[in-house]
Amino acid sequence: MTERNQQEMTSLLKKQVSRRDVLKAAGIGGVGMLLGATGVGGAIALADVFPSSQKKENTNDIVPFYGKYQAGITTEVQNHIYFAAFDVTATNRNELIQLFKDWTDAAAAMSEGKSIGDATDNKFLPPVDTGEVAGLTASNLTLTFGVGPTLFTKNGQDRFGLQKKQPAELKDLPKFPLDSLEEQWTGGDICIQACADDLQVAFHAIRNLARIGRGKAVLRWGQAGFQRTKQASPKNETPRNLFGFKDGTVNPDVKDPAEMNKYVWVQPGDGPDWLVNGSYLVVRRIQMFIEVWDRTALKDQEDTFGRYRDSGAPLGQKNEFDKPDFEKKNDNGEYYIPKTAHIRVAHGDGSQKILRRSFSYAEGMDAKTGTFDAGLLFISFQRSISKQFVPIQERLSQMDKLNEYIVHRGSAVFACLPGVKKGGYIGETLFS
Numbered sequence: 068m069t070e071r072n073q074q075e076m077t078s079l080l081k082k083q084v085s086r087r088d089v090l091k092a093a094g095i096g097g098v099g100m101l102l103g104a105t106g107v108g109g110a111i112a113l114a115d116v117f118p119s120s121q122k123k124e125n126t127n128d129i130v131p132f133y134g135k136y137q138a139g140i141t142t143e144v145q146n147h148i149y150f151a152a153f154d155v156t157a158t159n160r161n162e163l164i165q166l167f168k169d170w171t172d173a174a175a176a177m178s179e180g181k182s183i184g185d186a187t188d189n190k191f192l193p194p195v196d197t198g199e200v201a202g203l204t205a206s207n208l209t210l211t212f213g214v215g216p217t218l219f220t221k222n223g224q225d226r227f228g229l230q231k232k233q234p235a236e237l238k239d240l241p242k243f244p245l246d247s248l249e250e251q252w253t254g255g256d257i258c259i260q261a262c263a264d265d266l267q268v269a270f271h272a273i274r275n276l277a278r279i280g281r282g283k284a285v286l287r288w289g290q291a292g293f294q295r296t297k298q299a300s301p302k303n304e305t306p307r308n309l310f311g312f313k314d315g316t317v318n319p320d321v322k323d324p325a326e327m328n329k330y331v332w333v334q335p336g337d338g339p340d341w342l343v344n345g346s347y348l349v350v351r352r353i354q355m356f357i358e359v360w361d362r363t364a365l366k367d368q369e370d371t372f373g374r375y376r377d378s379g380a381p382l383g384q385k386n387e388f389d390k391p392d393f394e395k396k397n398d399n400g401e402y403y404i405p406k407t408a409h410i411r412v413a414h415g416d417g418s419q420k421i422l423r424r425s426f427s428y429a430e431g432m433d434a435k436t437g438t439f440d441a442g443l444l445f446i447s448f449q450r451s452i453s454k455q456f457v458p459i460q461e462r463l464s465q466m467d468k469l470n471e472y473i474v475h476r477g478s479a480v481f482a483c484l485p486g487v488k489k490g491g492y493i494g495e496t497l498f499s
């Protein structure tokens with residue numbers, strides 16, 4: 068590498084360098100070296116091999132981290148998720164505040180596709196950034212932070228002087244009939260939802276945030292999830308779940324601020340002021356018995372959801388986005404959409420709406436049954452858990468035909484903090 072290239076490289080590595088810039092610099096050095104070895108033809112060949120090093124920074128895949136609301140809630144759903152729940156091991160409030168400050172800086176950098184920390188080439192220290200996303204784009208990475216009930220009080224203890232700030236809404240969910248929750252997929256003091264169009268980018272974010280949290284927070288549980296990629300669905304059709312049905316058809320309109328204020332964002336007067344412009348997150352790790360489902364007749368499958376598998380249309384209608392007609396009967400006088408169909412029961416009288424933002428998961432074999440451990444990492448955002456999620460799940464747990472094919476194995480609730488302005492930190496309103 069020439070002295071000029073060396074200087075260029077060093078200045079790039081000074082602070083939170085763009086991952087593409089590093090690649091560009093490496094390209095410059097590489098060309099220099101290659102020219103020496105193979106002449107001009109070699110340099111051209113290198114540009115062909117590394118076309119990305121020639122391109123300008125692609126800002127289309129960067130979702131702004133700072134703003135009124137946290138990203139990752141109304142953001143168009145990315146291809147992948149890595150969801151992580153942490154237990155806090157910090158012993159005092161200042162340590163906890165520092166953790167949120169450090170996480171904020173790192174999350175903002177990673178959301179822009181930058182490496183974290185001051186890059187160093189000191190070979191006697193571990194690199195600050197773990198490095199597996201070098202050269203990758205930001206891939207629409209969003210990092211969404213939430214706090215769980217146990218951050219406020221645990222075993223009756225006011226751990227960080229936050230007890231008075233605990234929202235009445237933020238408490239464990241009631242036990243629903245048929246719940247089969249396991250400790251290993253349940254609870255958490257803090258959650259971080261990393262979504263990106265690349266799983267390596269999402270996992271890298273959680274891994275590095277966990278690393279920054281060492282000594283202050285430990286991973287309690289984590290789950291990767293996926294849906295069809297945008298590359299695989301150029302028409303951007305509604306993703307299908309592992310039962311083969313379109314999932315995500317009916318949702319509040321994320322582009323309509325009035326609807327978001329009504330159903331998703333916590334409003335002044337709802338509860339503690341520190342959570343205004345935040346949202347409540349419910350996560351349920353729901354195993355789906357895909358082997359049983361695969362032996363079920365198509366008619367039964369469609370009756371289970373109340374929709375046609377192919378088109379995604381409500382039974383008795385033609386197109387996916389047609390309004391379900393819950394009163395419509397066939398020639399035999401039977402409802403097209405049976406009484407126990409998932410969409411009828413979930414819909415109820417239509418007054419409770421939640422923003423569903425779920426992903427499929429597949430986690431090898433369920434050792435207890437010898438079947439796939441696969442299903443839905445169900446995630447919903449809502450302004451109130453008790454008025455929205457709970458009544459829907461109460462109905463579903465009692466009479467949803469889908470219950471024959473699923474079991475809820477994990478559960479947690481979090482208050483997702485409001486967004487943050489540049490210079491501030493996630494959680495600022497909670498601690499001020």
Ligand code: HEM
Pocket residue numbers: 308310312313314315316317318351353354355372374409410413414421442443445456459460463473
């Ligand atoms: C493995 C579990 C689940 C699967 C496979 C599943 C799948 C589906 C599918 C295929 C639809 C119809 C298409 C659509 O509108 O997206 C639907 C609708 C819906 N689901 Fe689920 N779901 C599951 C669990 C849940 C849970 C736990 C809740 C909430 C407590 C829920 C709430 C809803 C709601 C509110 C709708 C829209 C109903 C309407 O048309 O108004 N689902 N779900």
